[in-house]
Amino acid sequence: MTSHASTPAADARPARYLLAALGRDPVSCIALAMLTTLFLCAALAPWLAPYDPLQINMSRVLQSPSLDHVFGTDGQGRDIFSRSMFGLRVTIMLGFAAIFVGGTIGTLVGLLAAFYPRTDTLLMRLMDIILSFPAILFGLAVAAIIGSGTTAVIIALSVSTTPLVARIARGAALMVLAQDYVSSGRAIGLHDWTLLRRYVLPNCVSTIVVFLTLRLGQAILLGASLSFLGLGTQPPTPELGTMAAQGIGFFFFAPHVTLIPSVTIFLLVLSMNILGDSLRDILDPRLRS
Amino acid sequence: MTERNETPVLEVENLTKHFAVGSRGLFGGGKQTVKALDGVSFTVGKGKTIAIVGESGCGKSTLGRTLLRLEQPTSGKVRLDGIDVTAASASALRAMRRKMQIVFQDPFSSLHPKMTAAQLVAEPMLLHKVATKKDARARVAALFDLVGLAPYQMDRYPHQFSGGQRQRIAIARALAVEPSLIVCDEPVSALDVSIQAQIINLLTDLQAKLGVSYVFISHDLGVVRYISDEIAVMYLGRVVEQGTKRELFSSPRHPYTQALLSAVPRPDPSYRSQRIVLKGDLPNPLSPPPGCRFSSRCGHARDICRRQEPQLDAASPSHRVACHFWKDLGSLPGRDAARADTAATLPASHNA
Amino acid sequence: MNDDTNTAVPNARPVLDVRDFSVDLTAGKTISPIVDKVSFEVHEGRTLGIVGESGCGKSMLSLGIMKLVPSPPARIAGGQVLLDGTDLVPYSNGQMQEIRGNRISMIFQEPMTSLNPVYTVGYQIIEALRAHSSMTSAQARSRAIDLLRQVGISNPEKRVDEYPHRLSGGMRQRIVIAIALACNPRVLIADEPTTALDVTIQAQILDLMRSLKSESGTAIILISHDLGVIAEMADDVVVMYAGRIIEQAPVHSLFAAPSHPYTQGLLASIPTVDGDQERLQPIPGTVPPPHDRPDGCAFNPRCRFSDAKCRTERPPLEEKISGHKVACWHTDLGAQP
Numbered sequence: 001m002t003s004h005a006s007t008p009a010a011d012a013r014p015a016r017y018l019l020a021a022l023g024r025d026p027v028s029c030i031a032l033a034m035l036t037t038l039f040l041c042a043a044l045a046p047w048l049a050p051y052d053p054l055q056i057n058m059s060r061v062l063q064s065p066s067l068d069h070v071f072g073t074d075g076q077g078r079d080i081f082s083r084s085m086f087g088l089r090v091t092i093m094l095g096f097a098a099i100f101v102g103g104t105i106g107t108l109v110g111l112l113a114a115f116y117p118r119t120d121t122l123l124m125r126l127m128d129i130i131l132s133f134p135a136i137l138f139g140l141a142v143a144a145i146i147g148s149g150t151t152a153v154i155i156a157l158s159v160s161t162t163p164l165v166a167r168i169a170r171g172a173a174l175m176v177l178a179q180d181y182v183s184s185g186r187a188i189g190l191h192d193w194t195l196l197r198r199y200v201l202p203n204c205v206s207t208i209v210v211f212l213t214l215r216l217g218q219a220i221l222l223g224a225s226l227s228f229l230g231l232g233t234q235p236p237t238p239e240l241g242t243m244a245a246q247g248i249g250f251f252f253f254a255p256h257v258t259l260i261p262s263v264t265i266f267l268l269v270l271s272m273n274i275l276g277d278s279l280r281d282i283l284d285p286r287l288r289s
Numbered sequence: 290m291t292e293r294n295e296t297p298v299l300e301v302e303n304l305t306k307h308f309a310v311g312s313r314g315l316f317g318g319g320k321q322t323v324k325a326l327d328g329v330s331f332t333v334g335k336g337k338t339i340a341i342v343g344e345s346g347c348g349k350s351t352l353g354r355t356l357l358r359l360e361q362p363t364s365g366k367v368r369l370d371g372i373d374v375t376a377a378s379a380s381a382l383r384a385m386r387r388k389m390q391i392v393f394q395d396p397f398s399s400l401h402p403k404m405t406a407a408q409l410v411a412e413p414m415l416l417h418k419v420a421t422k423k424d425a426r427a428r429v430a431a432l433f434d435l436v437g438l439a440p441y442q443m444d445r446y447p448h449q450f451s452g453g454q455r456q457r458i459a460i461a462r463a464l465a466v467e468p469s470l471i472v473c474d475e476p477v478s479a480l481d482v483s484i485q486a487q488i489i490n491l492l493t494d495l496q497a498k499l500g501v502s503y504v505f506i507s508h509d510l511g512v513v514r515y516i517s518d519e520i521a522v523m524y525l526g527r528v529v530e531q532g533t534k535r536e537l538f539s540s541p542r543h544p545y546t547q548a549l550l551s552a553v554p555r556p557d558p559s560y561r562s563q564r565i566v567l568k569g570d571l572p573n574p575l576s577p578p579p580g581c582r583f584s585s586r587c588g589h590a591r592d593i594c595r596r597q598e599p600q601l602d603a604a605s606p607s608h609r610v611a612c613h614f615w616k617d618l619g620s621l622p623g624r625d626a627a628r629a630d631t632a633a634t635l636p637a638s639h640n641a
Numbered sequence: 642m643n644d645d646t647n648t649a650v651p652n653a654r655p656v657l658d659v660r661d662f663s664v665d666l667t668a669g670k671t672i673s674p675i676v677d678k679v680s681f682e683v684h685e686g687r688t689l690g691i692v693g694e695s696g697c698g699k700s701m702l703s704l705g706i707m708k709l710v711p712s713p714p715a716r717i718a719g720g721q722v723l724l725d726g727t728d729l730v731p732y733s734n735g736q737m738q739e740i741r742g743n744r745i746s747m748i749f750q751e752p753m754t755s756l757n758p759v760y761t762v763g764y765q766i767i768e769a770l771r772a773h774s775s776m777t778s779a780q781a782r783s784r785a786i787d788l789l790r791q792v793g794i795s796n797p798e799k800r801v802d803e804y805p806h807r808l809s810g811g812m813r814q815r816i817v818i819a820i821a822l823a824c825n826p827r828v829l830i831a832d833e834p835t836t837a838l839d840v841t842i843q844a845q846i847l848d849l850m851r852s853l854k855s856e857s858g859t860a861i862i863l864i865s866h867d868l869g870v871i872a873e874m875a876d877d878v879v880v881m882y883a884g885r886i887i888e889q890a891p892v893h894s895l896f897a898a899p900s901h902p903y904t905q906g907l908l909a910s911i912p913t914v915d916g917d918q919e920r921l922q923p924i925p926g927t928v929p930p931p932h933d934r935p936d937g938c939a940f941n942p943r944c945r946f947s948d949a950k951c952r953t954e955r956p957p958l959e960e961k962i963s964g965h966k967v968a969c970w971h972t973d974l975g976a977q978p
Contacts, residue, residue: 187389482694514913570842
């Protein structure tokens, strides 16, 4: 493609265009820098972390931040800096897994509901019912059935993400289905499945992706909350929510044990939300002229 | 047409399509039906064109979509090359789509925005195995040439083409599987006049070359005159008059056809104010007037028109009219007859 | 109202006198003229038809007269718009608000979107009336009902309280016309007023506009792509191509002896209901985009008379016969069909 200026608004744009658009807004730049740092820390944790995150050292319990331990140590003498890096890894992974699973199922449900009007009422009412339960409640229910753990958190988050994505996908698909090119695909004799895959899905994808980036921050926050409540990742595996929960007992004499993972979650979610917003502003055709 | 010996390409029998409007709510409430098509019948011979003419809401676009079973008909039959389309199973229907294609009105929404022109044209060929992956490109190039596009444009995306060029792509895509019938749903009404003429000429040339039949749906009687052999005029879901092009233009019988013809603005300043201006708007399709549907706007309506629905009556073997009084009305109303003379003296430039 | 035989332009000062009016369009780094030194006059009680295909600049011209060009990317680049002798181009937006809807008003193509769906039609007419006069609301309401009756709406006392979505496209366009005429404007600009309507409804609206013009004496600028509509409605016609006027003449003269090859081509490519020819004569090629217009005569790549001079020198708009102006180097050739 040579001229991008006239590309239909919903088309995916090259990364360079996105970065240039983000670069014009200083707040987005800071958020992008922050998020990149956090992601790098998470990705490179095994190489960057100064200590083994599981290494218990009862002689260095609850130390305040120092040159040896930049973020101090926790109740079992583990290095909080190293644990935060590994914890970030798990937290981000939980969010992405939930977005991936919930996004896929939600998209599928939304497209089917739009494509087969007969299933519409049934599927969408089902989604409404799921939507009416808080995600925490799902977490409790799932944990009660299969036991606490990472899987339980991912299932709970996915289930609570699915109806939101389904609604967005259905709306986008209905708009695409109203276009003549879908009828044209049907008229040449394409199978429904091909029509959905080749005609409807590619033209809904940008709308869905923008929504998912906005949802990612929320999913991470929810995942951390579930872990904080003890429903998610089990100790000793480091996870930011779990770590924050473990520090609660020492809050009055060693607040950093709780504060550091909490602030990390805060920065992660904040920068994601800021970026998600700018991404929507850049990609959403309705907000552009 | 029926007096032909050969089997017609398309036979439409009593085709009916009702839409339910509003949903049956939890507390009962009205579910109403719109009779978008109400017993439409016609046939199209090989290499011939029938034009379906009418204003918005007359059901002409629904007819096009129902013919191809893009909408499921409520009742009636459509036979293509003698095979029943209405009764075909889903898989049989997909195979039959090779024989029937459609070109839409809006060339800006009728092409998949993320496929190149070559992909768009090749897709139906590959699907119906008319071509293999290897020779598809050569066939696409040949089709490009046929519809007047340059080969270097093959790998461009739809947004890089003008409206007229996009319509050429849509036509090439329709022709890719060598169909016997193409439904053209207002294919030129979104285009500028000079481009419109290019596309109409292209369609007639293609028909002469390939022997394809058209169902040409249009609101524009002018356009129809250049492309059709036969014309059916629709009003609120029913055919009110049907005949050869010559019969329809030289001796329109139905008051609606007469009004429609006279309402078209002529590029001739001396024609002014010789029109029949119909009163009022199109009635609500949910509650069409009883009896003849045109009675609420017809200048000649009498009591019987409001009570009894007129059936299509043969004015000649090929000309049918659904009006109680077509015999009394004559072929042209008084003031229109006067204008028949002025019409003959169009500006000389017309023959340039 | 046998005004269509009256082709002589009255001597009085024109209501609207547009001189060398230009609008530029900025796209990226290139600035291209979309309306290029356009001049015409509109007289009281007469209709000027502006005809051309999409991209010829006719809509930008009408928005330019109202000083409503979307800016950026477009910008009024020069010329004068004299309304009763006063130039509007230097006017501020505040001053223009006094003019718009009062002395010049406008009707747009799409009757479905040019009315506000959350107010009754009566409210919208009253709003227009009270913006430019000191009527009491009771006076405005009764004037609104009069206006509705004038534009042919039956039962206006009841319709005045109706919301736009309850009305058909034709009725809405009547309401739009009523609003446009509320303040007895000197000039009414109608941009494709019937394009979105069915042909039988179009006939009603054209009839209405004709009778309103003869009653009120408002000057009308009618913009259309449809030469049929122009032939029926206009007294004088301007044909535009690629931002310029290429032919300008009284309506009878234009249709009897179209002189520019583009006008001739346009007439030959219209599918007509009458006549005998079996095949249309299309103009080859497409309208060039504003940033890519050829040198010389903008029409030369599509013209059968094009020669070296056409490709290098731009033909001026010159009066060939009385009142009939053409911008073509080959008018002598072109006039011969």
